[in-house]
Amino acid sequence: MKPFRLLSYLLFILMVFGGCNQRKPSVTLEALIPLLAQNDQALGVTQPGDWLFHHPEKGQTFDQYKRCNPVSPDEERSVIYIQPIGDFDDTCNALIKHTAEYIQIFFGLRTVVLKNLGNDIFPDTITRRGEYNDTQVYAPYILNEILAKRMPRDAITLMALTEKDLYPNPDWNFVFGLANLRKSVGVTSLYRLLEKQDDRIDKTRSLERLIKVASHEISHMFTIHHCTHAVCTMNGSNSLPETDQKPNRLCSQCTAKLLWNLKIDPFVRMEKLRNFYAKHHLTGALSLLEADINITKPLNPSL
Ligand SMILES: [Zn+2]
Ligand SMILES: [Zn+2]
Numbered sequence: 442m443k444p445f446r447l448l449s450y451l452l453f454i455l456m457v458f459g460g461c462n463q464r465k466p467s468v469t470l471e472a473l474i475p476l477l478a479q480n481d482q483a484l485g486v487t488q489p490g491d492w493l494f495h496h497p498e499k500g501q502t503f504d505q506y507k508r509c510n511p512v513s514p515d516e517e518r519s520v521i522y523i524q525p526i527g528d529f530d531d532t533c534n535a536l537i538k539h540t541a542e543y544i545q546i547f548f549g550l551r552t553v554v555l556k557n558l559g560n561d562i563f564p565d566t567i568t569r570r571g572e573y574n575d576t577q578v579y580a581p582y583i584l585n586e587i588l589a590k591r592m593p594r595d596a597i598t599l600m601a602l603t604e605k606d607l608y609p610n611p612d613w614n615f616v617f618g619l620a621n622l623r624k625s626v627g628v629t630s631l632y633r634l635l636e637k638q639d640d641r642i643d644k645t646r647s648l649e650r651l652i653k654v655a656s657h658e659i660s661h662m663f664t665i666h667h668c669t670h671a672v673c674t675m676n677g678s679n680s681l682p683e684t685d686q687k688p689n690r691l692c693s694q695c696t697a698k699l700l701w702n703l704k705i706d707p708f709v710r711m712e713k714l715r716n717f718y719a720k721h722h723l724t725g726a727l728s729l730l731e732a733d734i735n736i737t738k739p740l741n742p743s744l
Pocket of ligand 1: 658667677
């Protein structure tokens with residue numbers, strides 16, 4: 442086969458099989474979202490210490506989202522890249538791999554893990570000692586000086602997963618993650634998300650947190666703001682207990698934004714998420730998803 446024809450053939454294969462969940466949706470959002478809304482859980486009264494208590498936010502309706510010209514994938518930029526930074530052991534490397542698999546399902550876009558970068562990429566001038574006397578890295582440096590300069594041509598977004606703790610500015614004690622929408626880059630730290638028992642990492646609990654924070658940060662990069670509509674992955678979080686209380690479930694409004702923007706088939710996505718949650722024993726997320734599958738069954742009896 443001539444090189445050009447071979448290339449065309451490979452491109453065709455990629456177009457057919459590389460689109461993940463992206464195909465013409467099998468159901469309209471007008472039919473789907475009101476059913477999912479029945480499973481939305483109302484937000485409780487905010488208490489001191491909660492994100493919303495200290496950061497009163499107005500939220501973002503589906504209509505506002507549609508009007509704001511959100512970041513969308515196109516023919517040139519549609520790949521989500523994950524950049525690990527740190528000296529990770531096998532358990533952490535597996536967690537990063539599984540997080541990338543989840544991100545691919547969650548957003549219905551091809552997701553690629555780049556080759557690890559070492560911690561020596563951080564100059565001393567942008568680090569400080571955190572509350573546990575471990576090194577903390579200034580997160581905006583990672584966004585602006587590391588990621589923005591390494592953006593692959595076909596990247597819709599590039600997110601780093603770091604071993605080190607992060608701080609967003611000198612006044613804050615830490616941050617789980619940070620995103621720069623304009624530059625389509627983000628960073629999530631594993632430092633506080635890893636659950637350890639006697640120095641051994643609890644893989645299930647750590648993965649549950651990591652996919653929550655990573656999908657939250659990448660959703661920001663598709664211009665989805667913090668959610669005040671219902672209990673949702675897109676709620677802001679001030680602490681690890683608040684992150685743990687959030688579900689690995691987008692509320693109906695945030696689901697509408699994601700499906701509308703990325704043109705994902707909701708039932709293909711649900712089926713893949715169900716397989717992922719079951720395989721990794723993420724029982725909380727699985728039971729919420731089963732409830733969504735059940736309530737939307739009239740629209741898709743085969744699932
Ligand atoms: Zn956020
Ligand atoms: Zn929401």
